[in-house]
Amino acid sequence: MKKNVIVGIFYGESFYDITLLSEADPSQTLYTERGYAPRFPLKNALQSFIQKNPEISIGKVFIASRFVEKIFSYKLGGSVAQIVTKGFEKWLTLHQKTKFESDFKIEVAPDLSSDEMIFGINEKISSEGKVLEPLNANELESLVEQLKQKQAKRICVHLINADKNNSHLKVICNVLTAQGFEVFNPLAQNFENKLNDYPLWRTNLIEASTQGTFKELHEIIKEAFKDLCSEENLNYFDCDLNFSGPKLSNHFAFEKIIFTYLVKNRLIPEHSDIFHLGNENFSLLSPEAISWQSPWGITSAKSFKRHDLKIQPTNSFYLNSFEEIEITKSEETFEPGPMSLERGRIPCIYDILNSENLNKDLHKKLKDSFWALVRSSQTKHSELQTFDEFRTLILDRLICEIQFLSNKETLVLYGKWAEKNYLYLKKQLSGKNLLLIKESEVSKSLMIAKIGWDKMNQEHK
Amino acid sequence: MKLNTQTRWSDFHHLIECLSEPFNSCGFSFLKPDGKCLHVKTSLSQTTLGLMQSPMLIKNFFPLDEDTIYFHNEPSFGCLTYGGIQFIFLQSGFLFCVQEKFDFLWNTESKGKPTDPLKIPPFPLIEKGKINDFIFESFKANPNLKSDFSEQLKSTLKKIQLFKQNFSHLTTKYPQFFTDEFTQKYLDYCLDEARFKIRQKVLSQSGYECELTTKETFRVKLATDESGVKIDFQGTSAPQKIGFSDLFTDGVCFHFLSHCYQFSHKMNSATFSLFKIIKPQHSLVAAKQLSPLVLAENYGVPILKTALHSCLWNIYGKNQTAPHNYFQPIMQFQKESTDFLNMKINNGRSFYFMNNYQQDRGYYLKNNSDGHDFPGMNEFSNFGIEVVSCEEFNSSDVNALSQQPPSNAWKLVLKSSQNLKFILFPEIIAKILTKDKNLSERTHMVIELIPNPKNMNYSPANFTNGTPITSEMNELKTEWVWEKNNFLIIRSGISSKII
Known part of the structure; x- marks a missing residue:
């Protein structure tokens, strides 16, 4: 007899987390797995379970992700074009925020779209919504030809004062859609804060630019569930816990899910922050809704507040000017990743925290590599205890930062490294109540599945 | 934080x-009980010394x-930013200063001078x-203050x-860090490191001199x-229309050069001691x-930044970010009521940049420092x-260092649908007197x-032959009436041409 299940998936930059629950009794977890995708893809994990349990029948799949985060540091939008009211091609660039700026250096997020993919069109709507300059059908037609020549696939349509009168916007979107382009209309998206044009345009452009990566994620998940469930059953949460497909808002769903689930189940008090010590990210999560501050500036995308800590799992080490071993400010990527994942060559924070779980050979390799750096420092270290020493140092630094960042009385510790380090962190954190939520008991994917199940039942009712 | 019993x-x-994490908005300083500053952090260079000394x-x-927590916005006590308020307090023997920026209305004074509408002397x-x-x-009773001002103050206090x-x-928890001996040794380390960083660069000197539109002369030698860095302002005129304090000048110099010599994350009393800043009495820099x-x-x-950067360029050459005109013309539009719309516009300027993964580096021409200063539609x-x-x-002024196309200047055309007042804080450097052709072209x-005009269509190409209202200005602030249906055209400037 077939056993119906619902599935929760959290897909991060390189790690995934999957849980299968019985649809009849969601308190029954049938399967849970966490994996490092480059070595053990989701498909393999799922298929090997299904082969052993042929009675399983997959129903709805609920998904939250942080998969696109890894591309935010790269140049986006290769095939994304913008059609902009003539004379306003640089309007968005003029409002571009820089990530960091000193008088001698400027750190910029790579361009969202290149200049040659911005096309001006003669049209103008006044701020009262009056048509000052009508659209020209011939011009639009020739623009379509140019877009084809440039091999543009996704087109953002950004017209001045379109929120006052969208007649031009509609015509352009219809023509482009009919020509087979994927069209991004900023007014049709579920973005908040429609008060100003440039955050809306920016969000629309990021949406278009990340679409390829979301499609990649969708393909991975589709492939994993091939022959197990239909594509219609793949449900991507958005930041309001509705389903909106593999889109940018899915990137902000998890923060909402974790607070909703933990508060609803009375596992945490309503006004608490979460100290997330995850596989891929160390951060402070607060249950306050804000507009997402993207690397390109303020957007209209809704998100919960997330403050990334100074130390991250893929930070490595160097000998600083005090001739002491210091943690780098920049992060390595998860591909090839930390040494203990057997692909990378540079010892990272992740490796130090993970050093106790390694096999003998890998442990030795890591230790040799790390010790080669540590012994050059001016401070004396013990070769035998070096991992313990630096583990303490990492935790102390995290707690020091958290202590000053969080203004809530209760801090919830959650994530891969939470359980193991809870007692030490509790001892070090002064004046706050540190509450542990074990990821081994309440995984990310479990919360996603359960919120999904609730949602399904609400819809039935 | 103890490693193997070592600190x-x-x-x-x-x-x-x-x-400083909870106070990222404006400025923060942390001082030893004897008054030596251990750390100062600010995004506003002119406030650096004020933060270090006011506690x-x-x-x-x-x-x-x-x-007790004192607060004030008194410039002579080191509060040197418009809208800034300093909060000073003691904890465990150490002194702290937190500076927050508040959104005061501009020009609330009837005389039309832009100044702080609220003067707060040091008060508990x-x-x-x-x-x-x-x-x-x-x-609450002050009509010049926004209604949420008290709430903002209370939130800062919290x-x-x-x-x-x-x-x-x-x-x-960490008593080992807070002894006089340890903190002093930390300062000594910072001093050695900063001195080393200065010595690593070519030791030399350079100067800059310019005439201001307000007829003062500004002169500096770096x-x-x-022993460190010497900045000499001898030859700078007495203030006619513009003048700023000792602390202001020292703050900009220290902040700016500590970024150049890459010890900005260790700005403190020790690293400041490497700076010798000579300011003639009663000159506009003091x-x-x-x-x-x-x-x-x-x-x-x-x-100050334009001058110092030009000196650095002459000393260190093209491996450094190119100097440019740091001035951002500020514009204000005012309705008949006291409502203002502020707009800050950068001249095109070249910046050294790198992206997050350091894939791309080079010079970048940047028009606007931050989208927040430029209004939305x-x-x-x-x-x-x-x-x-x-x-x-x-523009024909192609910047040779730029990897970007030379389209770095832009034209904004605006039309008013009501009578407005247009206020401009224009350029101040009238003429660069230093004989350096690299810096003179802009x-x-x-x-x-x-x-x-009747029947004028909206094509921007039609706006080419107006008479500039910005020529020959020698005031720091100028006002015009911008009548209904008239056009205002703003063409951005371009910084120095560098070949």
Whole structure:
């Protein structure tokens, strides 16, 4: 007899987390797995379970992700074009925020779209919504030809004062859609804060630019569930816990899910922050809704507040000017990743925290590599205890930062490294109540599945 | 944070960097009980020295204890940014200054001078652990203040009180870090490191001289040697229309050069001791009669940075970021009511940049420092201004260092649907006197006001032959009436041409 299940998936930059629950009794977890995708893809994990349990029948799949985060540091939008009211091609660039700026250096997020993919069109709507300059059908037609020549696939349509009168916007979107382009209309998206044009345009452009990566994620998940469930059953949460497909808002769903689930189940008090010590990210999560501050500036995308800590799992080490071993400010990527994942060559924070779980050979390799750096420092270290020493140092630094960042009385510790380090962190954190939520008991994917199940039942009712 | 019973400088440094986390808005300083500054962090260079010195000034003149929090916005006590308020307090023997920026209205004075509408002399906001209700009542009654001002103040106080608790815990947990001996050694280390970094660069000297539109002369010489950095302003005129204080000048110099020599994350009393700054008495860089803070901020910081950067360029050459005109013309549109719309516009300028993964590096021409200073379409239209176009125009001033196309200048065309007042804080450097052709070529921003001709269509190409209203200006602030249906055209300037 077939056993119906619902599935929760959290897909991060390189790690995934999957849980299968019985649809009849969601308190029954049938399967849970966490994996490092480059070595053990989701498909393999799922298929090997299904082969052993042929009675399983997959129903709805609920998904939250942080998969696109890894591309935010790269140049986006290769095939994304913008059609902009003539004379306003640089309007968005003029409002571009820089990530960091000193008088001698400027750190910029790579361009969202290149200049040659911005096309001006003669049209103008006044701020009262009056048509000052009508659209020209011939011009639009020739623009379509140019877009084809440039091999543009996704087109953002950004017209001045379109929120006052969208007649031009509609015509352009219809023509482009009919020509087979994927069209991004900023007014049709579920973005908040429609008060100003440039955050809306920016969000629309990021949406278009990340679409390829979301499609990649969708393909991975589709492939994993091939022959197990239909594509219609793949449900991507958005930041309001509705389903909106593999889109940018899915990137902000998890923060909402974790607070909703933990508060609803009375596992945490309503006004608490979460100290997330995850596989891929160390951060402070607060249950306050804000507009997402993207690397390109303020957007209209809704998100919960997330403050990334100074130390991250893929930070490595160097000998600083005090001739002491210091943690780098920049992060390595998860591909090839930390040494203990057997692909990378540079010892990272992740490796130090993970050093106790390694096999003998890998442990030795890591230790040799790390010790080669540590012994050059001016401070004396013990070769035998070096991992313990630096583990303490990492935790102390995290707690020091958290202590000053969080203004809530209760801090919830959650994530891969939470359980193991809870007692030490509790001892070090002064004046706050540190509450542990074990990821081994309440995984990310479990919360996603359960919120999904609730949602399904609400819809039935 | 103890490693094998040793105490590490790196851990203490991390700790003091964490201290400023709750106060990222404007400025923060942390001082030893003897008044030596261990750490100062600010995004506004002119406030650096003020933050370092004001806690000790307050401590010396007022009964500051651990249950009291003083606040003020007094420039002579080191509060040197428009809208800034400093909060000074003691915790576990250490002194702290937090500077927050508040959104004051501009030009609330009837005489039309932009100045702080609210003067706060040093005053205890919290005394013997209790909030001073009298202060909050008086703020409520002040029509020049926004209604949420008191709430913002209270929120800052809450943050400070939480901070005090956290810091107190920290001193108990890590007593090894908070001894006089350890903190002094930390300062000594920072001094050695900064000295080493200065020595690593070529030791040389250079100068810069310019004439201001307000007829003052500004002159500076920058020299580095084994003992540190010497900045000499001899030859700079007495203030006519612009003047800023000792602390202001020192703050900009220290902040700016510590970024150049890459010890900006270790700005403290020790690293400041490497700077010898000579300012002629009563010159505009050490004025007794100070300009309003808005003017000092708009003009003083850019003049100092432009001059110092030009000197650095002459010393270190093209491996450094190119110098440029730091000045950002500021515009204000005013309705008949006191409503203002502010707009800050950068001249095109070249910046050294790298992206997050350091894939791309090079020079970048940047028009706008931050999108926040440039209104969005709805902000313009809510003010009765129609944005007709905002185009880039190709300039002949191709910057040889740029990897970008030379389209770095732009033209903004605006049309008013009601009578407005247009206020401009224009360029101040009239003429560069230094004989250095690299620095002499640049174009200024040009602004034209054009009456609406009949049947004019909206093509920006039609706006080419207006008469600039920005020529021959020798005032720091100029006002025009911008009548209904007239056009205002703004062409951005371009910084120095560097070959």
